[in-house]
Amino acid sequence: MILELTGSITNRIFFSGESMDKSAIPTPALLIDIEKVDDNIAQMANFFQHTTAHLRPHFKTHKCLPLAQKQIAAGAIGMTCAKLGEAEILVSAGISSIFIANEIVDPSKINRLAALARQTELIVAADDPGNLCGLAKAAQAAGSVIHVLVEVNVGLNRCGVAPGVAALDLARLTAELPGLHFAGLFGYEGHTQFITDIEQRCHKTESAMHELTSTADLIRQAGLAVGIVSAGGTGTFNISGVFPGITEIEAGSYLFMDSKYQEMGLPFRQSISLLSTVISTPTPQRAVIDAGMKAISLDNGLPKVISPGFVALRALHEEHGLLEVDLQAPALKVGDRVELVPSHVCTTVNLHDQYYVMRDDKVETVWPIEGRGKFQ
Numbered sequence: 001m002i003l004e005l006t007g008s009i010t011n012r013i014f015f016s017g018e019s020m021d022k023s024a025i026p027t028p029a030l031l032i033d034i035e036k037v038d039d040n041i042a043q044m045a046n047f048f049q050h051t052t053a054h055l056r057p058h059f060k061t062h063k064c065l066p067l068a069q070k071q072i073a074a075g076a077i078g079m080t081c082a083k084l085g086e087a088e089i090l091v092s093a094g095i096s097s098i099f100i101a102n103e104i105v106d107p108s109k110i111n112r113l114a115a116l117a118r119q120t121e122l123i124v125a126a127d128d129p130g131n132l133c134g135l136a137k138a139a140q141a142a143g144s145v146i147h148v149l150v151e152v153n154v155g156l157n158r159c160g161v162a163p164g165v166a167a168l169d170l171a172r173l174t175a176e177l178p179g180l181h182f183a184g185l186f187g188y189e190g191h192t193q194f195i196t197d198i199e200q201r202c203h204k205t206e207s208a209m210h211e212l213t214s215t216a217d218l219i220r221q222a223g224l225a226v227g228i229v230s231a232g233g234t235g236t237f238n239i240s241g242v243f244p245g246i247t248e249i250e251a252g253s254y255l256f257m258d259s260k261y262q263e264m265g266l267p268f269r270q271s272i273s274l275l276s277t278v279i280s281t282p283t284p285q286r287a288v289i290d291a292g293m294k295a296i297s298l299d300n301g302l303p304k305v306i307s308p309g310f311v312a313l314r315a316l317h318e319e320h321g322l323l324e325v326d327l328q329a330p331a332l333k334v335g336d337r338v339e340l341v342p343s344h345v346c347t348t349v350n351l352h353d354q355y356y357v358m359r360d361d362k363v364e365t366v367w368p369i370e371g372r373g374k375f376q
Helices: 034-048 065-073 084-092 107-116 129-142 165-176 198-221 345-349
Strands: 002-005 013-016 029-033 079-081 097-103 121-126 146-151 180-186 228-231 272-283 286-289 304-307 311-316 321-325 337-341 354-359 362-368
Touching: 029 034, 034 065, 034 354, 065 079, 065 084, 079 084, 084 097, 084 107, 107 121, 107 129, 121 129, 129 146, 129 165, 129 180, 146 165, 165 180, 165 198, 180 198, 198 228, 272 345, 304 311, 321 337
Parallel strands: 029 354, 079 097, 097 121, 121 146, 146 180, 180 228
Antiparallel strands: 002 013, 013 362, 029 272, 272 286, 272 337, 286 321, 304 337, 311 321, 354 362
């Protein structure tokens, strides 16, 4: 079996000849079930066919161009990303509308941003007057236009100005500065994504969206057009996505899901897993796998074992995972495979160079994770 690289823009890796069985994959390895991925894409696309809002999915979840292209083909209006480096990857693939849902303030990065804006519709978040002036100066020098969404703090207490007058003042400044185009508002209700009680999640999300859309109304009353009102995540897509006045949703994790999002009762299928190998069985009740914190993240808690069913993960070290084995079940042996679901898919994906794309437990192809490490 031979791995080959094509000359395509995605640098897609593929297998020639017979497909590889899961048992032959070198571990630790990140697997995606492509049928489940396609189903998740279709489900989310179908939802937005029946709303006035549009989907602009987040690249930071999968960081993979073939997956971004699948989302665009299914009806997404563009892509969201977290960093300028990710935007550069997306531009290289011909994505025509990109929102960087973050502030870009370093002068060298602002210059890169302004140059990139000559190639595509590039939208960036901002919450500071000085930053806006820096963006405008760079855009004029580059002969480009940077589209700006003023970020509004809707309760996450991360970036963003207060709703109301503070956002209006920044909108006015953006509209006045040459080289910039005031495109609208952005507010992320990240603090409501993991509220398990659906009534509370709805209440807190709708309260946050009211702050955002009321601010948009205030800016319109002041005579400025507000084309985009962007919000939303996987945990709130069906709340924010139908809230009057919201125009775009930035959900990303729905594509893969993880053990944290699986607690939310969402309609999407778990389609990503980490394959590992047992490397030691010191006792019948304890086994060790070759996947640790450098292969799977634990910022949302320990990952969950999905196969075999009689095993639980108890700890992660740098390069090792410690398993507890049910003594009433068959003993694990060195060389056995163990499959886990990440607790946080985004931070796990960023640890890997490629996906093994599975269909019916066979490797159909391998895709590079082009956005891996693009945090500048």
